[in-house]
Amino acid sequence: MKKVKIIAGISWAIFCLILILILFPGLNSFSGSVSKLPFMKLNPRYTGGEIANQVIQERCTLDIRKPVFNGFLKERTSGFVQLDWHGTIPEMIKDSIDYDHDGNMDFCILVDRKNSKTVLDPISKKVKGVVISTPTSYGWAVRIGLLK
Amino acid sequence: MDNTLKVAGMRKSFGKSLLFTLPMFLITFMFMTGGKPNFSDPASGLAMLTAFLLVNVLYFFMHYTGKTDRYRAVLFIIFALSLSYTLIHNMLEVRKSMSFSQADILECKIPFCHLVIPMMILPAAFTKSIIFPGSIISGFANISSMVVLWLVATLVLGRGFCSWGCFYGGWDDGFSRIRKRPVIKKISELWKWMPFAVLLMVVLSAALTMMPTYCSWICPFKAVTEFERVTSVESATKAGIFLSLFGGLVVALPVMTKKRTQCSFLCPLGAINSLSNKITPFTVKIDKDACNECFKCVGVCPLYALTTDDIKAGKVSLFCSKCGKCVDACSRNAIHYGIRGIPSGTMKNFSRNLFLFVSFLFMAIFSSGSIINTFHGLLKLIF
Incomplete structure (x- = not known):
């Protein structure tokens, strides 16, 4: 039994040595495999959610993303909707948004890019306020707080 | 003897x-x-x-x-x-600043570090998603490669990761070596269980808030890496916590105790790595026949992993990070690196x-x- 334990211990240690030897040369391949695991995708709270609607304007495009209410075990009562403008964005952005596609406008938004000022005019009672309004590498992004 | x-x-x-x-x-x-x-x-x-x-x-x-x-x-x-x-x-x-902006978070450009891993587990299991604004596979310090590196290192080294792989541990290790003798000689050993409490707290709070709470609110190493741009009372409070914990647990206490206090009392990943010490092939063993119970090893252990009772029992605790300080301190070679299954002393x-x-x-x-x-x-x- 003692010998078996020694052999098992040494074999485990040698296996670990091999694992370390192949870890760095195989890192890209291992990481690629791990990235394909079903849970290896970013939560919509971080990505902003999938693009639900794309509004192509004169020189820029507005992406309206799906509202995000993700919670741990169940959906939350409050969340946000993310809007992304990209392309050649005007100094003053003014848009009316129907985020839930019910045919009625839910809010109007005015972004003064020069002064970094964002004014929200809620129409729907579900619209709470501006959570984030920031310049990005692709243009401008706004997150509007929502109630479910 | x-x-x-x-x-x-x-x-x-x-x-x-x-x-x-x-x-x-x-x-x-x-x-x-x-x-x-x-x-x-x-x-x-x-x-x-x-x-x-x-x-x-x-x-x-x-x-x-x-x-x-x-x-x-x-x-x-x-x-x-x-x-x-x-x-x-x-x-x-890239940013002309050590702080990251809201845009960096929105565009998921934050480098991932292994300390996030404990907080990822529950949300990954229940929501099948990662609660971190980083990149899954591309770019510097992406989530997949950091997970692979940590997983393999933990499997192979156990808590040895904390002394051989963690790129933060060197900070308090360094400060713990500045003084020749400690100013504070006795700290209750109960504190070494604190990382398990922190682990439980951050795992639950991260699941409930869907946010890596340790990184957002506690991590002392934000002081020497990157942190949220101070634009509000909340972000200023966070920056204050990061700097205080860094000053206290990574600089002042290690200097005064000659111990790695951040790793011993706070790090939630250290708690997980301690548990992985149970499966790793490499251990630190005590050769009871060679030991004269001088307890030098107990005094030098930077992670409170050795007690006089451990020495008498001939076993190191699960907190051991295999740094080798005790092994170097033992003039009789009674405490030594070993492999699971091989009897101590051989x-x-x-x-x-x-x-x-x-x-x-x-x-x-x-x-x-x-x-x-x-x-x-x-x-x-x-x-």
């Missing part, structure tokens, strides 16, 4: 030490140069050569002197400093050689990129 027991040293002759260094020399050469050293940019070539010589000289001295911790610590501390330098240098070049040299090769190779390759980058930066500053 036989107090006249002959000490079996771990020292090797010059030639034998060179022979043991040869595999490390060849493997690190292949990794650092890709097999083709390039000196077309002298600064890059010199930085690479310096890093290459540094790791191999340190490894040689581990064999030649028979001491582990002092040479491990040199590379470990340089790793911590160079990683912070690399991160800060990149951020200043095959000491074989176990040490195998453990050193595996753990040092991991640290040497993992750290090489940031060390080369730092040396390159320093050379550019000088010339």
